[in-house]
Every structure is written in C-alpha cells, then in structure tokens.
Amino acid sequence: MNFWEYLGNRRQQLLADAFQHASAVFQCMVVATAIGVLIGVLTYRSQWAGNLATTVTSTILTIPSLAMIGLLIPVVGLGVAPTVTALTLYGLLPIVRNAIVGLRGVDPTLVDAAKGIGMSRLHRLVRIELPLAWPPILTGIRVSTQMLMGIAAIAAYASGPGLGNEIFRGIASLGSKNALNQVLAGTLGIIVLALLFDAVYVLIGRLTIPRGIRV
Amino acid sequence: MSETSGPSGPPAAATGATIELEDLTKRYPGSAEPAVDSVNMEIKAGEIVIFVGPSGCGKSTTLKMINRLIEPTSGRIRIDGEDVTDIDPVKLRRKVGYAIQSSGLFPHMTVAQNIALVPRMIGWKKARITSRVEEMLDLVGLDPAEFHGRYPRQLSGGQQQRVGVARALAADPPVLLMDEPFGAVDPITRDHLQDELIRLQHELHKTIVFVTHDFDEAIKLGDRIAVLRERSHIAQFDTPEAILTNPADDFVSGFVGAGAALKRLNLTRVRDVEMADVPTVTVDDPLQRIFDKLRASGTNELLLLDKRHRPYKWLRRGDLMRARGSLARAGTLVHDTVTRDATLRDALEAVLTDNAGRVAVTGRRGEYLGVVDMETLMNSVHEMLEADRLDALEHQHELEEQRSRLTQHEQEGGSGEATA
Numbered sequence A: 001m002n003f004w005e006y007l008g009n010r011r012q013q014l015l016a017d018a019f020q021h022a023s024a025v026f027q028c029m030v031v032a033t034a035i036g037v038l039i040g041v042l043t044y045r046s047q048w049a050g051n052l053a054t055t056v057t058s059t060i061l062t063i064p065s066l067a068m069i070g071l072l073i074p075v076v077g078l079g080v081a082p083t084v085t086a087l088t089l090y091g092l093l094p095i096v097r098n099a100i101v102g103l104r105g106v107d108p109t110l111v112d113a114a115k116g117i118g119m120s121r122l123h124r125l126v127r128i129e130l131p132l133a134w135p136p137i138l139t140g141i142r143v144s145t146q147m148l149m150g151i152a153a154i155a156a157y158a159s160g161p162g163l164g165n166e167i168f169r170g171i172a173s174l175g176s177k178n179a180l181n182q183v184l185a186g187t188l189g190i191i192v193l194a195l196l197f198d199a200v201y202v203l204i205g206r207l208t209i210p211r212g213i214r215v
Numbered sequence B: 001m002s003e004t005s006g007p008s009g010p011p012a013a014a015t016g017a018t019i020e021l022e023d024l025t026k027r028y029p030g031s032a033e034p035a036v037d038s039v040n041m042e043i044k045a046g047e048i049v050i051f052v053g054p055s056g057c058g059k060s061t062t063l064k065m066i067n068r069l070i071e072p073t074s075g076r077i078r079i080d081g082e083d084v085t086d087i088d089p090v091k092l093r094r095k096v097g098y099a100i101q102s103s104g105l106f107p108h109m110t111v112a113q114n115i116a117l118v119p120r121m122i123g124w125k126k127a128r129i130t131s132r133v134e135e136m137l138d139l140v141g142l143d144p145a146e147f148h149g150r151y152p153r154q155l156s157g158g159q160q161q162r163v164g165v166a167r168a169l170a171a172d173p174p175v176l177l178m179d180e181p182f183g184a185v186d187p188i189t190r191d192h193l194q195d196e197l198i199r200l201q202h203e204l205h206k207t208i209v210f211v212t213h214d215f216d217e218a219i220k221l222g223d224r225i226a227v228l229r230e231r232s233h234i235a236q237f238d239t240p241e242a243i244l245t246n247p248a249d250d251f252v253s254g255f256v257g258a259g260a261a262l263k264r265l266n267l268t269r270v271r272d273v274e275m276a277d278v279p280t281v282t283v284d285d286p287l288q289r290i291f292d293k294l295r296a297s298g299t300n301e302l303l304l305l306d307k308r309h310r311p312y313k314w315l316r317r318g319d320l321m322r323a324r325g326s327l328a329r330a331g332t333l334v335h336d337t338v339t340r341d342a343t344l345r346d347a348l349e350a351v352l353t354d355n356a357g358r359v360a361v362t363g364r365r366g367e368y369l370g371v372v373d374m375e376t377l378m379n380s381v382h383e384m385l386e387a388d389r390l391d392a393l394e395h396q397h398e399l400e401e402q403r404s405r406l407t408q409h410e411q412e413g414g415s416g417e418a419t420a
C-alpha cells in the first residue's frame, strides 16, 4: 500500500485524530491565554514578580514533555487530564513573557495621559494598556500554539487523544508494512494543522488589532 | 452623578475656577532636597498663568500636583475653594483637563474616540457625546467630517496637538493644565497654536495653568507669569508688562533676556495707540478735487483709496505733475498694511521696511482707518513704558505698606515673641 492509498483507507480514523488534536490544542490555548495574560497583568508592575513569573514558566519549558507527562500520570491519571495539564503549562511561557513585555512597553506618557484625564486603574488597563500590548500578546499565543501542536503528539504516550496515536503506533510496529505511512500521516497532519491555525491567527490579528497601531 | 458648581457658579458651561496652592511641597523618595519647596500661589478664575523657568526647576512637578498625578508630600490644593488634596484623584482629574507635550493621544483610538473618552467616563448620553465631539473639533479648527475617523498617526504634529487640547476640554472642565503642549512642533505651527489658544480662551474663560520654558511664549499667552527658580521658588509672579519693565531681580532679568523694550511691543496692539491721520481721496474723486485737497492740507502726501475704501496708492505733490494728471500712472502702490489687531512689533517692522517710514492701518474689511509712523510709535512706547513704571512703583509701594502693616500687627499681637 502506498501512502496515498493508506490515507484513503484510514480517512475516518485520521480525521477523527486530527480533530481531537486540534480541539485539545485549542482548548488548552484558551486556558493558557487566560491564565497567562492574568499572570502578566498581576506581575508586570513589579520588577521581581514579573521576573519570577518569567523564570518559573521558562523552567517548566525545560522539562522534557515525555517526562512531564510521565510525572503527571500518577497525579492526574491517564487519558485527557495529563494531556490538558501539560499542554496548558507549556503554553504559558510565551504568553506570560509577551504579556509582561507588552504591558511594560506601553509608552509611559500615554499611561500618564490616561491617568491625567481621569481614567481609573481598571479602565486604564482594559482600554489602554491591554489593547496596546495586544499585538505582542497575540504573537505569544501564536508561538505557543505551534509549540503545543508538537507537544500534543507526545500525549498519546499517556493514552491521550490526537495524531500522536498514529505516530506511536507506527513507531511501535516499526518494520511492518504500514509503519512508515503511519508516522508520516501523523507528522504531516500536525504540520497541516499548525499551518491552518497560523492562518486563523493572521485573520484574528486583522480583526482584533486596531487599525491605528497595525504595522 | 451630580456635578455641583461653586456657590455663584454660572448655570451653563463651566468657566474657570480659582486654584490655591498652599505650602505645596514635593520631596521625591531618595533625594535630600525637595523638588518643589513650599509653593504658595493664588490663581484667579479665568486667567492664564504661565510657569516659566529653567529645566529641572520643578515646573512639571508643581503642575502635576494640581491634578495629583504626583502626590504632594505636604501642603494643600484648593480648587474653587474646595480642598482637593485628599479627595479621590480620579474624581478630581475629571474636573481638570490635562494636555501634554507629545499630545498623549491613544494611537489605537480614532480622533473621535480619543475626544469622547472623558464624556463617556462621566456617563454622557451617546447623542450628546457625538455632537460634543463635532463641536470640539470645530472649536480647535479641524473639519469634523475629515478628521473624525482618523487615527493619531494619520495627523501632523500640530493637528495631534489640537486634538489633544480638544480631548482635554471635551467634558468642559473649569481648569486646564498644559505641560509644554506646543514644545514639540515647529515655530510656525507653534505660533498658530498659540493664536488658537488665545482665541479659545476668549470664548471659554477657563483657568489655565501652562508650563513652558520659552519666555516669549509666556509673554504672548500669559495673563500672569510665574518665573520659577530652582525648587519651584517663585522669583516673580506678575503680569507680563510688569515683569518686562520691572524684573524683580537679576535671575528674572536674565530670564527675560535682552530686548525687554522690544518684547514689550508684542504686548500692545495697534488699536491701543493713537493713530495719525493723512488726507485721503478716492479714485472716484475728480482730479481737481485731489489737487485742491493736496494744496489745502499743507502736507506733502495724500492716500488714494480704491472704491471699497482700501488704501491703494500714496500720492505726493510731484507725482501728479509728473504723471501729467493721469491717476493711473501717478504715485506708488501701497504694498503693506497692518490691521488694528497687529502688535506694535508688527507695526514697527512694517514702518521700518517702508521707505517713507509709515504704514496704513486697516479695519476688518481692509478699509482705511489711519496711519502709524515712527513718531506715533515712539510716543506710544514712551508713554507705555512710563505707565508701566508708575504701575510698578505703585505696586511696590502697596506691598511695602502691607508688609509694614503686617509687622506692626505682629509686634503688637505676638508680644511674647522676639521677632526681628
């Protein structure tokens, strides 16, 4: 069976895996974005708190993903739970870092002007600082998503969902006639998903970055 | 939210409020000397007060304490008699407009959104905000239809500055604070913006506190100027006229710079001085009448006006002879006139460049009103300087009297204290 015949035969299975893969990454990104921006907002004003947040999240990133999932299994069990936890943790770093950098990078004279015309702290954050920091935050989200696409494949190790199953099955039966096809299908599927997500982010950028600060 | 104005507050648009600073002091953490040391100042409702002084003397710090962008270390701030030193700063700032050097417009919002910010915060209705935005754009001389939807980066520096002022004034605050608002634009645009501000102030009568380090700007805009030295110590707080003619000390005269008498010319308009008169004729007059007039007047010169009474040509005795009675060929064209609103400095400039040393003054429609020449200018400048000097003397006298009355009072009252 060549690669194209393989794809034809396994279409159902592959699509289901791809969908689960995308859905896991998407959901984890939503959670990671919410938590990441929140951490950024809470820590950017203080030098040490901001640095601590960045250091902790980048330390998480240095843990090999396989090890991380392995460590999570005894805590949260097999299946979806370790996948979601690991993906969310990994997704945090670029978002937290970019949120802090973005919020700290807002021109202080603008913050001064916002205060000067009587905007409250919350108002300033929501109407001025976050919108101005949004482009770098969105970049962080993009980087995170691409990273998670790859890491999510490892989730299959803990019986998680997604295209990783395809790859692991291939590796497990190395030498059999469909092994290479399986690995190839899983990998290409992940690349295609990553490209699709990226296209969506370009669109989101177009829609959400105000025209006045679009480059 | 109910906005209460002062006891005698006018019913419609808020005009200026008084500002009182009492022993206002700012000590930044980590510095031994205070940046602003015990400033006392009373600013009247509806006047423009300029803070001028060398870089780092504490102008911005003093200004920002008025809306508490910088919290004073000690001292009180009163606006319209109300002590605002301890009220919620957000509430205070909505009553005090604030405009800064780089315009401070938010780049992600359109011009209209920027201007609408404060009215939205204080809960105006949508329709009212929309019409207010148009009104403000109009007020600062920008076409609402054209500029409404633009983003700040699509505006020139001068236009951004105008929008900045419009935003500061949108909710009609009685007080407006401006920190070097025209510092970052080219001299010609700055001149325009200054003229605009003067015009605006004629309509609005806000209390404006304006920071600059350009003394000429201070003279042009200020009802009163506070010349500040280091730590915001007030070297002199007086009208531009008084500071120019009677600087309190060497520091102030150093700041006034050379040419105080020339600068003084900027403060008086042609309308304020006595104009000379020259005999005039119009192009419709018959030649004979023109000859008669010239002979009768005893002067050497006539001013020929066109059909709409605008200065047209200077005619001398000899001109008519040489042109053999043809008006079309006789005389020299009037190439420069000044309006009644021109400053004496402009008038002097015109007189100096005119080869006969005089210039015609025109009214709003360009019609002839009179003439200024070297002599009238000299006379009025002398009178002006003399009057300033007398004023200053009287002022000084009053101060001394007050002071002596105070010391007398102290000596009588505080019997226990041994004061020198």
Ligand SMILES: Nc1ncnc2c1ncn2[C@@H]1O[C@H](COP(=O)(O)OP(=O)(O)OP(=O)(O)O)[C@@H](O)[C@H]1O
Pocket: B028, B029, B031, B035, B054, B055, B056, B057, B058, B059, B060, B061, B062, B213
């Ligand atoms: N946040 C701050 N912390 C410590 N010192 C400060 C701070 N802001 C200002 N200063 C000091 O206070 C003094 C007055 O500063 P300020 O900005 O009021 O001067 P300025 O008169 O506005 O000067 P310029 O004309 O240059 O704008 C300066 O010596 C400055 O170094």
Ligand SMILES: [Mg+2]
Pocket: B059, B060, B061
């Ligand atoms: Mg300053």
